[in-house]
Amino acid sequence: MADFTQNTDLWIINVSLVFVLCVFLAGIVIPQILLIAFRRKLFDVPDERKIHQGAVPRLGGIAFKPVIFFSVFLLLGIDMMVGHTEVLSEIGKDAQPLFFGFCSIIVLYLVGIADDLIGVKYRAKFFVQVLCGVMLIAGGVYLDDLTGVLGVHELPTWIGYLLTVLATVFIINAINLIDGIDGLASGLCSIACLFYGVIFFLFEKYIYSMLAFATLGVLMPFFYYNVFGKVEHHKKIFMGDTGSLTIGMMLCFLSIRLVQCGADEGGKILNPMILAFSPLIIPCFDVVRVYLHRVRNGKNPFLPDKNHIHHKLIAIGMKQRTVMILIIAVSLLFTLGNILLSKYIEINLLLVIDIAIWTLVNIGLSRRIKKLQSNA
Structure with missing residues (x-):
């Protein structure tokens, strides 16, 4: 019992420190990226499709992967240096999923940088996203059980592989496409990371909890500069495709792994699909x-x-910041509501309710827009 408590205390410290370290490092790196972007004139220039005004750098996502990986590996290295060799066994149990997951994130990170600097055709990005899905499968991270969704439980291997590739492409693009106004993508992803971090910790999958909280840590300073930074003071920045693709891949990796971990637990707490995908409902439904x-x-x-x-x-006349806060609040309500209601409502009925609510809201908004346009 003492060893279990000591081990838990170690991972509480690791999770807390990785969050703080990522906040600190991202807070240092992002201003340097801003400085370089303005010196080299690397801007996201407004056009008829974009909402923002003024030239804003879109390279914020360059900070994400290096800060996350550096912080996680540094703390794990320090653990081993001071004699906490038990972290090796924790990593060893998940070495294959972690290695291939990291590779997929690195590949999308590089594609994102290329897209932000010189542009990459969507067909090439689609191919790379499929490749990343294949890498997850190679790491043993794939959907092999739908846990009752559409009445399906265990899946044939080849169907599980196909669904995993589709889910990878789908989630990455959902996060990429929801990144349309200040703070929206980073706010929604922050909720998901916080949720994943807590659940993985409860499942005693501590390395994944560290990854989730590290990702949350880099999103916090970015959110500040993205939402509250002033264009005229050269303090505003976008995450760009580098950020949205990287974070999308991280959330895809964590969500599918969470389904597997929840299924391993026998769904004793809640349905794994509810746990894994409720935080992603807004971007997924929207796409x-x-x-x-x-x-x-x-x-x-x-x-x-x-x-x-x-x-x-x-x-319909709402301000950008109000829209951002509203959508994030709705995402939080969807997540918490699904978790609470899943104890009493069967998962397929709950999914139908979610879809019905989303559809009715969008129909209402479309009618309101048409009415405003007809009165204009």
Whole structure:
């Protein structure tokens, strides 16, 4: 019992320190990225599709992966240096998923940098995202059990592989496409990281908890500069594709791994699918609706437009910051509501309720926009 308590205390310290260290380091690195961006004139220039005003650097995401990996590896290295060799066994149990997960994040990080600096065609990005899904599978991170969704439990291996690749591409693009106004993507991802960090810790999957809290740590300073930074003072920054692709891949890795860990626990606490994907409902539902809208109107589903949920809320007269706060609050309500209701409502019925609420809200917003346009 004493060894268990001591081990738990060690990981509480690790998780707390990795969060603080990531906040500190990102707070140092992001201003340096701003300085370089303005000296080299690396801006996201406004156009008819974009909402922001003024030239804003879009390289904030460059700080994410190096800070996360450096902080995690530094603290684990210090643990071993001072004699806490038990961290090796914790890493060893998940070495294969971690190694391939890190590789997938690094690949998307490099693609994101290329896209932010010179541009990358969406077909090339799609191919790389599929490759990242394959790397997750190689690491043993894949969906092998739907835990009752659509009445399905254990999946044939080949179907599990296919669903994992589809889920990888889907989640990455959902996070990428929700990044449309200040603080929205980072706020939604922060909620997901906080939630994943807590759940992984409860499951005693401490290394994944560290990754989740490290990601939360880099998002906090970015959120400050993205939301409260002033364009005229050269303090505002966007995460760019480097950030959205990297964070999207991290959330994909953590969410699928959480499904596996929850299934290993036998779903004793809550349905693993509820735990893993409730924090991602807003970006995932939004990307499905937007893609269907584009296809229905004969448009390329991969080309951007202004039909996302945040665009709709702005179109009815809400301010950007109000929209951001509202959507994040709704995401939090969806997450907590699903967790609480899943104890009493079967998962498929709960999914139908979520879809119905989302659909009705969007229908209401569309009608409101049409009414405002007709009265203009």
